[in-house]
Amino acid sequence: MVSNRGSRPRSRGPSIEDVAGLAGVSAQTVSRVANEADNVRPATRERVLQAMDRLGYTPNRAARALRNGAFGSIGLIARTFARTGEALTTQSVVEAAEAQGYSVTLLAVREPEANGWRHAVQRLSHQAVDGLIIIRAEETTPESFLLPRGLPVAVSDSRFIGYYPDVGADQVQGTRDAVEYLLGLGHRTVHHLAGPADSEPAMTRNASWHRTLEGAGISPPAVWRGDWTAQSGYEAGREIVADASVTAVYVANDDMALGLLSAAHEAGRRVPEDLSVIGFDDIDLSRFAHPPLTTVRQDFDRAGRELVRLVLQQLAEPGSVRYDERVLLPTTLIVRGSTAPPPAP
Amino acid sequence: MVSNRGSRPRSRGPSIEDVAGLAGVSAQTVSRVANEADNVRPATRERVLQAMDRLGYTPNRAARALRNGAFGSIGLIARTFARTGEALTTQSVVEAAEAQGYSVTLLAVREPEANGWRHAVQRLSHQAVDGLIIIRAEETTPESFLLPRGLPVAVSDSRFIGYYPDVGADQVQGTRDAVEYLLGLGHRTVHHLAGPADSEPAMTRNASWHRTLEGAGISPPAVWRGDWTAQSGYEAGREIVADASVTAVYVANDDMALGLLSAAHEAGRRVPEDLSVIGFDDIDLSRFAHPPLTTVRQDFDRAGRELVRLVLQQLAEPGSVRYDERVLLPTTLIVRGSTAPPPAP
DNA sequence: GCCCAGAATGTTGACGTCAACTTAGCACCG
DNA sequence: CGGTGCTAAGTTGACGTCAACATTCTGGGC
Structure with missing residues (x-):
């Protein structure tokens, strides 16, 4: 803790005591009103509430936290x-x-x-x-x-x-759905643009893609790797679209998929006619991409x-x-x- | 405050007293070490630090906040x-x-x-x-x-x-730049897809668009209005692209602009050949839209x-x-x- | 009118920290 | 070797709140 805040306490607001004084009751009664206890006479409660209002009292959360051991x-x-x-x-x-x-x-x-x-x-x-x-x-x-x-x-x-x-999200099932859908369309294999290697969901998606292909008797090709950003999707995408043998890509998230789409447009590679792309997340903008992005929605x-x-x-x-x-x-x-x-x- | 948390205080961690006891010093000395005061003998400091480490002590922020009147x-x-x-x-x-x-x-x-x-x-x-x-x-x-x-x-x-x-952001200048750029390209007028009427920046952009056109001697056409979402941009966009007389649109944010782009694709209206679009914000994905979106970047x-x-x-x-x-x-x-x-x- | 149960209200102390003040420790001086 | 001037360390109290306990009402029964 290096900062010097707190050296000159800022002007404090009204405390429970101030309210009590104004309302002519004890602090405890004010506390009871503030905490909506039921054993306060309506007339008293009213008086306290008015005093609170007049002073603009709000309970001090630090004091509460200290007392209760809970912070809210x-x-x-x-x-x-x-x-x-x-x-x-x-x-x-x-x-x-x-x-x-x-x-x-x-x-x-x-x-x-x-x-x-x-x-x-x-x-x-x-x-x-x-x-x-x-x-x-x-x-x-x-x-x-x-x-x-x-x-x-x-x-x-x-x-x-x-x-x-x-x-x-169920990365494993979501990935399998995506990959199997592409295989079902008739693609010979499905390539993968993965997320960063140190990310758990990225690796899970990667692994599930791998397993799904193997399960279909297909030897998984090498993966590309991005960092979740559209920029990285675009960069990987430039390599991907340059490879005419790639007909389907499962991308680890929508941002990268949209970057990939951009690279495809730039290279004149038509989506989905020449190249199918599936993302993951279903962010708002995926629906409005060109073409609208097929994706795995997570909640x-x-x-x-x-x-x-x-x-x-x-x-x-x-x-x-x-x-x-x-x-x-x-x-x-x-x-x-x-x-x-x-x-x- | 309706919730009932705090009724059973959760187990508290070690306090400054616990550390003091273990290190064989007073609480104040522990406080001094915690706050990096310089008047503590190195040997003492070391002893305290070790005790802190052993107990896993962290200063109680509620108590600090109460004492200092600041919350950090x-x-x-x-x-x-x-x-x-x-x-x-x-x-x-x-x-x-x-x-x-x-x-x-x-x-x-x-x-x-x-x-x-x-x-x-x-x-x-x-x-x-x-x-x-x-x-x-x-x-x-x-x-x-x-x-x-x-x-x-x-x-x-x-x-x-x-x-x-x-x-x-300087909405006024940003808007003027966008509108004047479009006029400079030769557009007879610039239409506007605005944000919600209760939004301050939306209204400022709207007003600046209005004034810029008037300044150029152009009578501003009716505005469309969205709610900042791509969806609303798409919906307004369907009307906009249906109107062949519209050749340029200044959209109040990028999300809506991307929605509009989507509507244009759908209607077979080419951007930018048939229709120019400018957004506002420069979000990451704008660069990777199709076509890449011209926009007003704010920081x-x-x-x-x-x-x-x-x-x-x-x-x-x-x-x-x-x-x-x-x-x-x-x-x-x-x-x-x-x-x-x-x-x- | 007096007593009593139960409700309403008041009093006390503790949560953990740290500024301000007080005391202990030490080195250096003549 | 007593005193002086520091520095290091300890003690006290207050921040605002609320549970637990203590006290004072209130109204009803007799």
Whole structure:
């Protein structure tokens, strides 16, 4: 803690004592009114409420937190909140948390290495939040830092799976659906543009693609690899579209798939006539791509809700959630215009 | 506060006293070590650090907050965090805040009406955070609720402009650049697909488009209106592309512009040969649209940094920021493939 | 009018931290 | 070797809230 804030406390607002004074009651009675206890005479309650209103009183959450040992806040740790997947998950976590009376405190991990994560956890952990949600922890492993004991944690799409309860889309089935759909259209094989090697969902999709092809008696070709961004999809795409033998590509997410589409246009390779493309996520814009993108939809909304549920359940009843519990959310193959049978040879 | 959390305080972690006991020093000495005071003998410091490490001690932020009157957290209020603009701003706010040792607490406003905002402010206000950032407050006005006095606030793209210090892209200039660019290509007029009527930036862009046309001696045609989503852009787009007299459209954001592009493809209307399109924002995917989207880039990153700066400056020196201060961030016209001279008649 | 049960309200103390003040320890000086 | 001037470490109290306990009402029964 290097910063110097707090050296000159900012002007504090009215406290429970101020309200009590104005209303002519004790602080405890004010507390009771604030907490909606039922053993307060209506007349008294009214007087207190008016005093609160007049002073603009709001309970001091720090004091409450100190007293109760609870913060009313859930920590959310991620590398970034700007990418589609994270943004959607964040939004749904916020909504679900708020429905339960919790707010959400964000912390971005700046340095991808374990140190950054350690720092983030240090800052959020244990004392500032009642529980922790970790999404897309890609670059570090659970051994690299210790979380305070007893702090409820839930993770999504991260390498912490198996160490903490986890929520995630059914990557395996979603991938199989996509690959088998392409094979069903008549493609001889399906190529793969994967996500970064340190990402759990990327590797799971990669592995499932691999297994599905093998299951169909096809020897899997070499994979391309991107970093989830459209830019990386475009760059890999330039190589992919230059290879005329490629007729179908399963791309690990929609952003990269859209980048690939762009590369195809640029090279004059027609989608889906010459090349079929399937993405993963079903982000809003996929529907409006040219052509509209066939993709595997995952339910970010539900993921957020489940993450919050897992944390709050641990909070309510410690030990009620197994550390290796996995919530697998079904995916749906959304067929649009970017897939078709392979071109006649 | 309806929830019942806190009734059974969760097991607390080690406190400063525990560390002190183990290290054989007083609590104050532990505090000094924790706060990196320099008047501690190295040997003592070492002993304390080891005790901290052994117990897994982290300072209790609630107690700190109570003591200091500061929380080390900035509140961020918005309707959603999932949309492009909000997500990018959120990310940069988080980064900027963290650089200053602050975390960010999110609160989504569920009901768009004033009540929802009031509720949000109630919950975040005054006690849970040291300052407040409000982005895209579209549906309510500043009069509809009161913020606690003395709470630093900064806003962006909201109708609170003029009431609180504000950060935002230079909509006026950005719009003028776009419209004049299209006119310069030879278009007789420029149509407009606007954002929602209750949005401040939408109305500013609308007004600037209007004025620019008038300035060029052109009577502005009727506007279409969307809700920022690609879907709404697509729907308006179906009408727009059906009108053969439209040769150029200035769209209030990229998402809608991409929706419009999709409608154009569907109708067989070629972009840019038959129809020129300009968006606003320059989101990642715009570059990879088909054709790549000409757009007005705004600097979300800088916006986040400025918002945090404004809040922290008020915190450091109350009264040092005027309530009507405006930070206007320059925009850049990014010319890509979606714009061209009008078709020959 | 008096007593009593139960409801309403008040009092006390503790949550963990740290600024401000106080005391102990030590080196150096004449 | 006592004193001086530091530095290091300890003690105290207050931040705002609320559970637990203590006290004071209130109204009803006799």
